[in-house]
Amino acid sequence: MFEIGRLCVKIAGRDAGKKCVVIDVLDNNFVLVDGQTRRRKCNMRHLEPLDKIISLTKNASNDEVIRALKEESIGCEEKKEAKHKQSQRPTKKKAVKKKLEEAKPKKVKTKEAKETKKENTENPEKTETKKKSINKEHKSVE
Amino acid sequence: MPAPRYRSRSLRRVFVRTPSGKSVLHYRKRKPSKAQCGNCGALLKGVPRERPFKMQNMPKTHKRPERPYGGVLCSKCTRIKIKAMARQ
The missing domain is CATH 2.30.30.30 (SH3 type barrels.)
Structure with a gap:
């Protein structure tokens, strides 16, 4: 049977x-x-x-x-794929933040810009001091 | 003498052991009748006999057998029914 x-x-x-x-x-x-x-x-x-x-x-x-x-027209449920193929652990917030910072080039740019600005601001002072010193020398020569 | 409202037997009596070792009489509401097969009237197995508030908190799989007609028909009647459907 x-x-x-x-x-x-x-x-x-x-x-x-x-x-x-x-x-x-x-x-x-x-x-x-x-x-x-x-x-x-x-x-x-x-x-x-x-x-x-x-x-x-x-x-x-x-x-x-x-x-x-x-x-025979008898429908069957096909095997479902295993649920736990790869355990997706939730990433830590700190790591995510780091990644975002790495991905963002903006901040680096701003830092560079700041540095260049600083240089710009520092340079004229130096030039001024240089001028002054030159003037002083002239005076002494006179 | 118990309080007048406890003198009838509409509430069931439960002896509860207290932490100090005494046994105390508590009054609780009676349990509902046992579940029966819808076809032959036999008592169903695997269906708990509890008041609705307790059944509410139970998972579905604890409340009836996990087969077609589970909790409605007894196992014998389901077999007969499914066989009859298969032979048609």
Whole structure:
């Protein structure tokens, strides 16, 4: 009754009412099942066989089973991607600030501008002092 | 004698052990009746018998079995029902 490829409905448990295919016969009581249900070992008592047999190899992969069921117009939820592939840790605020500062060239520019301004402001004084000293020398010469 | 409002049995009596070791009588409201199968009337398993304020705080998975018709039909009746639907 429960040969490989037999279409079944699960009767018991949280997958009750969902369709599945027998992939492997494990022993007198248990079979391996996949499809709309989770891929799992299942007691034959918890299965209600339907009159269809799908051509599948022993231990067929989940993708193959889903494809075969789609041909029978039985929709299956495809496997969701693992949620915890890469744990995204929240970055610390300080690090974010540093990054922002690095990304911003404005502040550096302003510093440079300030420095240039300072130089500009310092230079005329120097020139003035130089002039004064020159004047003094002239006077002394006179 | 207990206070007049506690003399009827509309409230259930609970013996509570105090920190000092005494056992004291407390009065609490009665629990609701047990949940029954909608088809055969059997008592349902996995459905707690608590007042609504306590059921409210429970997670959904604690309140009924996680199968179709869980908390409504007993497991036998769900099997019969699903089988019948599959054979149609």
